[in-house]
Amino acid sequence: MSKIPLALLALVASAALCAAAAGPIVTHYTLVNGLELVVIPDHRAAVVTHMIWYKVGAADETPGKSGLAHFLEHLMFKGTARNPGGRFSETVGTIGGQNAFTTSDYTGYFQRVPRDRLKEMMAFEADRITGLVLTDAVVRPELNVVLEEQNMRVANNPNGRLAEQMDAALYLNHPYGRPVIGWRPEIERLDRDDALAFYRRFYTPNNAVVVVAGDVDPAEVKADAEETYGKVGPRTEIEPRRRPQEPPQEAPRTVTLADARVEQPSVNRYYLVPSRTTAKIGESQALEVLAHILGSGVNSRLYRALVVEQNVALNAGAYYSGTALDYGKFGVYGAPKLGKTLHDVEAAIDAVLADISEHGVTADELDSAKNRLIADAVYAQDNQVTLARWYGAALATGETVDMVRDWPEEIRAVTADAVLDAARTWLNLGASVTGYLVNSLHSQEKHS
Amino acid sequence: MSKIPLALLALVASAALCAAAAGPIVTHYTLVNGLELVVIPDHRAAVVTHMIWYKVGAADETPGKSGLAHFLEHLMFKGTARNPGGRFSETVGTIGGQNAFTTSDYTGYFQRVPRDRLKEMMAFEADRITGLVLTDAVVRPELNVVLEEQNMRVANNPNGRLAEQMDAALYLNHPYGRPVIGWRPEIERLDRDDALAFYRRFYTPNNAVVVVAGDVDPAEVKADAEETYGKVGPRTEIEPRRRPQEPPQEAPRTVTLADARVEQPSVNRYYLVPSRTTAKIGESQALEVLAHILGSGVNSRLYRALVVEQNVALNAGAYYSGTALDYGKFGVYGAPKLGKTLHDVEAAIDAVLADISEHGVTADELDSAKNRLIADAVYAQDNQVTLARWYGAALATGETVDMVRDWPEEIRAVTADAVLDAARTWLNLGASVTGYLVNSLHSQEKHS
Numbered sequence: 080m081s082k083i084p085l086a087l088l089a090l091v092a093s094a095a096l097c098a099a100a101a102g103p104i105v106t107h108y109t110l111v112n113g114l115e116l117v118v119i120p121d122h123r124a125a126v127v128t129h130m131i132w133y134k135v136g137a138a139d140e141t142p143g144k145s146g147l148a149h150f151l152e153h154l155m156f157k158g159t160a161r162n163p164g165g166r167f168s169e170t171v172g173t174i175g176g177q178n179a180f181t182t183s184d185y186t187g188y189f190q191r192v193p194r195d196r197l198k199e200m201m202a203f204e205a206d207r208i209t210g211l212v213l214t215d216a217v218v219r220p221e222l223n224v225v226l227e228e229q230n231m232r233v234a235n236n237p238n239g240r241l242a243e244q245m246d247a248a249l250y251l252n253h254p255y256g257r258p259v260i261g262w263r264p265e266i267e268r269l270d271r272d273d274a275l276a277f278y279r280r281f282y283t284p285n286n287a288v289v290v291v292a293g294d295v296d297p298a299e300v301k302a303d304a305e306e307t308y309g310k311v312g313p314r315t316e317i318e319p320r321r322r323p324q325e326p327p328q329e330a331p332r333t334v335t336l337a338d339a340r341v342e343q344p345s346v347n348r349y350y351l352v353p354s355r356t357t358a359k360i361g362e363s364q365a366l367e368v369l370a371h372i373l374g375s376g377v378n379s380r381l382y383r384a385l386v387v388e389q390n391v392a393l394n395a396g397a398y399y400s401g402t403a404l405d406y407g408k409f410g411v412y413g414a415p416k417l418g419k420t421l422h423d424v425e426a427a428i429d430a431v432l433a434d435i436s437e438h439g440v441t442a443d444e445l446d447s448a449k450n451r452l453i454a455d456a457v458y459a460q461d462n463q464v465t466l467a468r469w470y471g472a473a474l475a476t477g478e479t480v481d482m483v484r485d486w487p488e489e490i491r492a493v494t495a496d497a498v499l500d501a502a503r504t505w506l507n508l509g510a511s512v513t514g515y516l517v518n519s520l521h522s523q524e525k526h527s
Numbered sequence: 528m529s530k531i532p533l534a535l536l537a538l539v540a541s542a543a544l545c546a547a548a549a550g551p552i553v554t555h556y557t558l559v560n561g562l563e564l565v566v567i568p569d570h571r572a573a574v575v576t577h578m579i580w581y582k583v584g585a586a587d588e589t590p591g592k593s594g595l596a597h598f599l600e601h602l603m604f605k606g607t608a609r610n611p612g613g614r615f616s617e618t619v620g621t622i623g624g625q626n627a628f629t630t631s632d633y634t635g636y637f638q639r640v641p642r643d644r645l646k647e648m649m650a651f652e653a654d655r656i657t658g659l660v661l662t663d664a665v666v667r668p669e670l671n672v673v674l675e676e677q678n679m680r681v682a683n684n685p686n687g688r689l690a691e692q693m694d695a696a697l698y699l700n701h702p703y704g705r706p707v708i709g710w711r712p713e714i715e716r717l718d719r720d721d722a723l724a725f726y727r728r729f730y731t732p733n734n735a736v737v738v739v740a741g742d743v744d745p746a747e748v749k750a751d752a753e754e755t756y757g758k759v760g761p762r763t764e765i766e767p768r769r770r771p772q773e774p775p776q777e778a779p780r781t782v783t784l785a786d787a788r789v790e791q792p793s794v795n796r797y798y799l800v801p802s803r804t805t806a807k808i809g810e811s812q813a814l815e816v817l818a819h820i821l822g823s824g825v826n827s828r829l830y831r832a833l834v835v836e837q838n839v840a841l842n843a844g845a846y847y848s849g850t851a852l853d854y855g856k857f858g859v860y861g862a863p864k865l866g867k868t869l870h871d872v873e874a875a876i877d878a879v880l881a882d883i884s885e886h887g888v889t890a891d892e893l894d895s896a897k898n899r900l901i902a903d904a905v906y907a908q909d910n911q912v913t914l915a916r917w918y919g920a921a922l923a924t925g926e927t928v929d930m931v932r933d934w935p936e937e938i939r940a941v942t943a944d945a946v947l948d949a950a951r952t953w954l955n956l957g958a959s960v961t962g963y964l965v966n967s968l969h970s971q972e973k974h975s
Contacts, residue, residue, distance in 0.1 A: 142590055142702070143771035244778040247699040251692070252710055254590070262700055262774035323591035326710035330692040331968070333781040508968060520779070520956060 103460065105470065106297040107480045113285025114308050117470050117480065118300045119292040121463050126175075127293030128463045129200045130189035131208075132471040134288070135281035137261070138183040138254040138322055138405070146261015147277045149181040150225055150269050154278075155188065157217045159210035167203045183255050184404045185475035191464065194294045201307035204289075208282055208311050211275075218271040226267065229260050237338035237516055241347065244334045245514040249349050252323045255406060285313040288474045292467035322405055325351065328510035335515045343393070344517050345414040346421045346428070351510040352399070354407035356477040363401045364489045365501040366409060370399035371448040372440050372498070373431070374411060378447075380435065381411065385427045391419045395428065404476045409505060421515055432506050439499035453487045551908065553918065554745040555928045561733025562756050565918050565928065566748045567740040569911050574623075575741030576911045577648045578637035579656075580919040582736070583729035585709070586631040586702040586770055586853070594709015595725050597629040598673055598717050602726075603636065605665045607658035615651045631703050632852045633923035639912065642742045649755035652737075656730055656759050659723075666719040674715065677708050685786035685964055689795065692782045693962040697797045700771045703854060733761040736922045740915035770853055773799065776958035783963045791841070792965050793862040794869045794876070799958040800847070802855035804925040811849045812937045813949040814857060818847035819896040820888050820946070821879070822859060826895075828883065829859065833875045839867045843876065852924045857953060869963055880954050887947035901935045 108116040140147045156179075158164045171177045175192035190200050233239040243258045250256030260266070289308060291300050328351055355363040374381040374397025385392035395413035411432070413424040440448075459465045473483045556564040588595045604627075606612045619625045623640035638648050681687040691706045698704030708714070737756060739748050776799055803811045822829040822845025833840035843861035859880070861872040888896075907913045921931045 142700075143769065145700070145771070241778070244699070244780075248696055248780055251695040252590075252593070252705070252713075257700070262771075264772060264774055265700075321591065323593070323710075324712060326712055330689070330782045330784040332692075332696055332783075334778045335780075336778040 103466075105480050105484065106301075108301050108304075110284070110305060110309050112309060112311060112313050113283075114304075114311075115288040115474060116301060116304050116308075117288065117290045117474065118295060118297040119290070119466060119470060120295065120297070121292050121466070122294050125194045125294050126191060126463070127194050127197045127291060127295055128189060128191050128467045129197055129204070130187055130290040130467055130471050131204045132185050132187045132288040132290065132475045133282060134184075134286050134317070134320070134475050135186055135277075136182050136184040137257055137259040139281065139320065140254070140257070140277070142254075143265060144269065144273055144277075145257045146225070146259075146266040147269060147273055148186055149260055150222070150266070151274050151277055151282075152179050152181045152186050152188075153221050153225055154213060154218060154274050155179070155207060155211060157211065157213060157221070159206050159212055161206050161210060162203060163212070167207070170199070170203070181259055183257075183259055185472065187468075187471060187475070189464070189467070197291065197293075197295065197300070198303040198307065201289075201303055205307040205311050208284055208287065208308075209314055211278055211282075213271050213275060215271055218274065222266070222269060225260070226263070229263055229266060232260060233258070234263065235340075237336060237341045240338065241334065241336040241514045241516050244336055245347065245349055245512050248332045248334050248512040249351060249408070250406075251325055251328065253325050253405060254322055255403075280315060281317075283314045283317065284308060284311045286317045288471060290467045290471040290474075292463045292470075320404060324405070331508040332512040333515065334512060335517060335520065337517050337520045339518060341516055341518045343414055344421055344515070345412060346425045346513065346515055347410065347412040348428070348511055348513045350409040350411075350505055350507065352407045352409045352505045353401075354403040354405065354476070355401040355473075355482065356404055357406065358401075361489065361493065361497055362501065363399075363407065364486070364493050365497040366399045366407070366505065367401065367452060367490065368445065368448045368493045369435075369440075369498050369501050370397045370409060371452055372444045373397040373435060375448075375451075380431050381413065381428060384431050385413055385424065389427055390416065391423045391427050392416060395424070402472050402476055402478075421517070425513070432502070436499075436502040436506055439502070440495055442495065445493070445495050445498065449490055449493060452490050456487045456490075551914070553928050553932065554749075556749050556752075558732070558753060558757050560757060560759060560761050561731075562752070562759075563736040563922060564749060564752050564756075565736065565738045565922065566743060566745040567738070567914060567918060568743065568745070569740050569914070570742050573642040573742050574639060574911070575642050575645045575739060575743060576637060576639050576915045577645055577652070578635055578738040578915055578919050579652045580633050580635045580736040580738065580923045581730060582632075582734050582765070582768070582923050583634055583725075584630050584632040585705055585707040587729065587768065588702070588705070588725070590702075591713060592717065592721055592725075593705045594673070594707075594714040595717060595721055596634055597708055598670070598714070599722050599725055600627050600629045600634050600636075601669050601673055602661055602666060602722050603627070603655060603659060605659065605661060605669070607654050607660055609654050609658060610651060611660070615655070618647070618651070629707055631705075631707055633920065635916075635919060635923070637912070637915070645739065645741075645743065645748070646751040646755065649737075649751055653755040653759050656732055656735065656756075657762055659726055659730075661719050661723055663719055666722065670714070670717060673708070674711070677711055677714060680708060681706070682711065683788075685784060685789050688786065689782065689784040689962045689964050692784055693795065693797055693960050696780045696782050696960040697799060697856070698854075699773055699776065701773050701853060702770055703851075728763060729765075731762045731765065732756060732759045734765045736919060738915045738919040738922075740911045740918075768852060772853070779956040780960040781963065782960060783965060783968065785965050785968045787966060789964055789966045791862055792869055792963070793860060794873045794961065794963055795858065795860040796876075796959055796961045798857040798859075798953055798955065800855045800857045800953045801849075802851040802853065802924070803849040803921075803930065804852055805854065806849075809937065809941065809945055810949065811847075811855065812934070812941050813945040814847045814855070814953065815849065815900060815938065816893065816896045816941045817883075817888075817946050817949050818845045818857060819900060820892050821845040821883060823896075823899075828879050829861070829876060832879050833861055833872065837875055838864065839871045839875050840864060843872070850920050850924055850926075869965070873961070880950070884947075884950040884954055887943055887950070890943065893941070893943050893946065897938055897941060900938050904935045904938075 106118045137148045177190045179188045247256045381395040385395040392413045397411045401407040415424045554566045585596045625638045627636045695704045829843040833843040840861040845859045849855040863872045
């Protein structure tokens with residue numbers, strides 16, 4: 080974070096608040112077949128972002144079939160009877176760009192194309208909601224691609240390995256403990272039948288949200304959507320997404336991951352907290368402000384205490400991940416300087432957390448954090464893809480268009496008392512896991 | 528364990544080996560409807576033990592419905608159309624005794640009655656395989672009974688709470704991480720429909736093993752079984768029991784449970800190891816011998832080192848739990864003396880484990896452990912219920928009658944090299960969770 084003079088920041092924030100209050104006029108339709116359509120006007124360029132979000136992710140997988148949601152995301156590019164092989168991808172490749180992503184809660188696909196190609200994109204996506212054709216000849220090689228991805232992201236990445244283990248320890252019962260990419264031995268056994276069964280169960284217009292952001296007229300987009308998406312009949316009923324929930328969490332856990340490739344040890348802690356969808360009114364906004372004050376940037380409490388004042392850490396911070404159907408995550412972390420131990424860093428983090436839970440935050444900290452968060456929300460609106468993803472992710476995890484729209488105002492309403500309450504309620508070791516990333520289990524001794 | 532002079536122990540053990548080799552002639556039938564029948568002759572008294580084991584337990588529950596296998600065990604005593612209300616229990620109560628139990632892998636029911644009442648017991652049990660009648664009027668009060676049991680065993684029992692948390696941390700993916708009694712918030716929501724759906728899916732003669740031990744003739748027992756159990760048609764096909772398996776485990780975990788009722792802190796560690804069913808030949812026997820040498824009784828290495836020589840612990844030991852379909856568990860534990868910390872005890876345990884993994888065991892230790900284990904197996908045969916449970920649990924977790932019969936001989940065949948291999952392979956911190964039971968999280972500081 081660059082240092083912006085306070086006066087300028089306040090100015091930006093005021094503008095931000097107005098822009099947020101005015102904001103884009105977002106239109107939300109539901110087609111007859113159950114498909115939701117969100118249109119976000121953005122007339123700065125003749126470009127559109129077209130996204131389809133399926134309300135299915137790794138947490139909806141059958142136990143023992145982890146990785147299936149993500150594997151299917153890969154297989155969705157293998158073609159249909161109407162658009163065989165790579166025709167869809169090749170078309171997008173010549174006129175724009177595309178991407179796809181899977182989380183525990185949703186699977187999304189998007190294209191950035193010239194405005195006049197939007198309906199064509201809709202036709203392609205509508206076709207593959209139910210028209211996917213899979214043969215073993217395409218499924219098996221793609222499984223190797225996914226296994227390579229697992230190598231890169233997890234197996235050969237100590238931070239990825241630790242995060243996987245920490246999630247498994249954080250969730251005692253909920254499927255968020257399952258890695259989105261899957262447990263490797265289970266990925267290895269996924270096959271065409273698994274993928275097709277999952278596809279038929281979850282890919283249907285009544286389980287999808289289409290987001291269109293760009294130089295468009297909502298009524299025209301709706302007409303185009305009815306002519307493309309509207310022609311796809313729902314092929315199955317979708318059950319309410321009721322995952323096994325966490326029992327009360329009361330015992331602090333630790334996980335120690337030793338990997339010879341680790342050059343910089345670190346300590347990371349996850350607290351189980353509410354998501355935007357499950358939080359009481361104002362609670363997730365207070366967590367957002369708390370995370371910002373504690374650990375966003377060089378003026379945050381953790382950075383100042385550990386890096387600047389005590390000189391024990393190279394880096395330190397905090398964050399709140401709130402976009403999820405069932406649970407949010409509050410993270411704190413730090414990396415020791417040479418000669419300092421993980422124990423030194425953890426003790427320093429704990430002292431900062433204890434202080435904020437006892438004394439709360441100052442009026443200056445509160446204003447500064449709120450201004451910055453609201454400004455960030457406005458900057459996010461400046462990026463068409465970011466804005467579209469914000470709405471898509473929100474709707475795919477149980478939020479409403481209004482909740483996204485009102486978010487800056489709700490941040491503005493956060494009080495110092497609410498932040499103090501959030502710290503006291505949610506910085507609870509009993510509902511946490513602390514992860515130690517070390518070079519060898521021998522070096523672990525240093526922190527115990 | 529009382530101290531038995533070595534010479535006497537050797538004598539007992541020799542007798543044991545002969546008895547084991549001769550052993551009871553166990554007969555194993557499978558009826559036309561798929562029900563398995565095991566008959567174990569024991570002619571010392573005109574008494575029989577009659578058990579029915581269903582191959583279903585907590586690990587077979589649908590995620591989110593934890594506690595269902597155990598709840599159904601309670602509900603199985605609520606009567607059928609033919610034997611309404613408590614008629615079965617009342618009948619048993621006047622002539623003998625009964626009990627029932629649920630684990631992750633199986634649910635069992637048994638009666639001890641005079642020999643001439645065996646067929647009557649069979650008729651009662653056959654009737655409730657498919658004839659259970661449940662009304663909300665009986666289901667709801669029984670749920671409160673189960674919740675009280677959860678209070679007693681877990682909520683109000685710090686050791687039970689820690690064990691629940693440690694299991695959740697030991698298993699990253701496998702449903703053995705789920706408590707058999709269930710997560711309390713999920714138990715609270717179980718209802719009649721859940722119980723009946725589970726019952727219809729898993730209670731069928733082709734998913735049951737009947738064990739009869741006592742003063743009986745196998746052919747007569749089979750004839751009685753055909754006239755009672757044989758009349759119950761299979762009501763569903765049973766799928767292979769393929770639970771989600773563990774990914775490679777590589778990161779040591781800890782769990783700290785603080786409870787104001789804790790007067791004696793302790794450290795407990797679980798290692799994930801093979802079960803008798805999943806182990807390679809000789810491996811689970813080597814683990815059994817290793818556990819005995821490490822931590823069974825006052826002559827074991829852990830007890831001698833921690834309690835007698837170093838004077839850091841009040842108690843210390845080790846055990847191997849091997850009867851399970853998918854995974855076994857190897858446990859070590861210790862409780863510090865006043866003035867010593869959990870860290871002292873854990874360091875002392877780790878030193879004992881490091882030593883045995885480096886240098887192995889002595890010939891004397893090996894012989895003594897094997898003799899004792901074989902003698903124990905013979906003593907077990909002396910108790911009709913223990914013997915019947917041994918066969919029932921084995922058959923319900925994928926073992927065979929031959930595997931039970933040959934177990935003493937396989938213990939006899941364990942070598943010092945096999946024990947050393949077992950220690951080196953399986954005392955692996957990466958596949959372990961260490962639990963700390965403390966009075967308060969403040970007191971936890973003492974060990975970190």
